[in-house]
Amino acid sequence: MPGMSEALKAELAEASTAVEDVLGRLLPEISTAESRLFEAMRYATLNGGKRLRPFLVLTTARMFNVSEGAALRVAAAVEMVHCYSLVHDDLPAMDNDDLRRGRPSCHKQFDEATAILAGDALLTRSFEVLANDSTHPDPAVRVDLVTALAQASGPNGMVGGQMIDLLTERLDNTREILDVAAITRMHQMKTGRLIGFSCMAGGILGKAPAQLRHALSAYAHDLGLVFQIVDDLLDVEGDPAEMGKTKGKDAAAGKVTIVSLLGTDRARDQARILADQAIEHLKPFDGEADRLRDVAAYVLNRHS
Secondary structure, eight states, X not given: OOOOXXXXXXXHHHHHHHHHXXXXXXXXOOOSTTHHHHHHHHHHHSSOSOOHHHHHHHHHHHHTTOOHHHHHHHHHHHHHHHHHHHHHHTSTTTTOOSEETTEEOHHHHSOHHHHHHHHHHHHHHHHHHHHSTTTOSOHHHHHHHHHHHXXXXXXXXXXXXXXXXXXXXXXXXXHHHOOHHHHHHHHIIIIIHHHHHHHHHHHHHTTOOHHHHHHHHHHHHHHHHHHHHHHHHHHHHOOXXXXXXXXXXXXXXXXXXXXXXXXXXXXXXXXXXXXXXXXXXXXXXXXXXXXXXXHHHHHHHOOO
16 A cells, blocks of 8 residues: 555644644633643643544545534544543553653653643643534534543543553563453553544544444544554554654553464554555545545554
């Protein structure tokens, strides 16, 4: 499969700029006593990251003729949740990482307590954004968005997946407990569910029929697994300077991953199969989903 196309590169950059502008307005600089909290929130969300999840929101929203303003608000809300998860993941109690996106992690730039509060504030702010009638005039759509994001990011989604991930470091018999199927489930919860929401959001905003939402959900399921497998491969083979984060963390922590179970070659083959499956799920959309096909190729071949 080809690497990132020039068209995708240009659209990712355009989307990133647009989302950055909305995030800046939703997380303003303030001068009151809690200004340090807003400074940390802005530090964690602005000036960095691939903005893949917001891009998926914007792309699927265009497929259903959703207004750009509504799509950008949802895209910003997703990015807040993603960035909150990174802030908390980097904490000493979690992954204990001092580097994020080539800069000091939030808890290193500020302090642990401020980083925890910044993550909490980003999560709650995201739901405030979705619930506002500026996001969509139909309250039923706003409820669907809030519900779907809560399910994707909560105990049955991203947070639950992170709990399982932490357990892989702490159990002596991890390899006996976690096989490929269990690791795949963990990845689907930790990474896939938020990517899944990002793909489904356009359909929710555009009140798409169930069949098309199902196709997007199936695409997102496989895409999320590709993303996490490639993440694990990069932890083994990636360039820390290009990735902007520490290499070899999984092995140092004794984590069981798809790569540690299958080896790099078989894991890469599995990622390729899943990327092809993801693209296959887009058949109902014909040419309207070409950019999503490009995203699958990019996620498979990314270096950071």
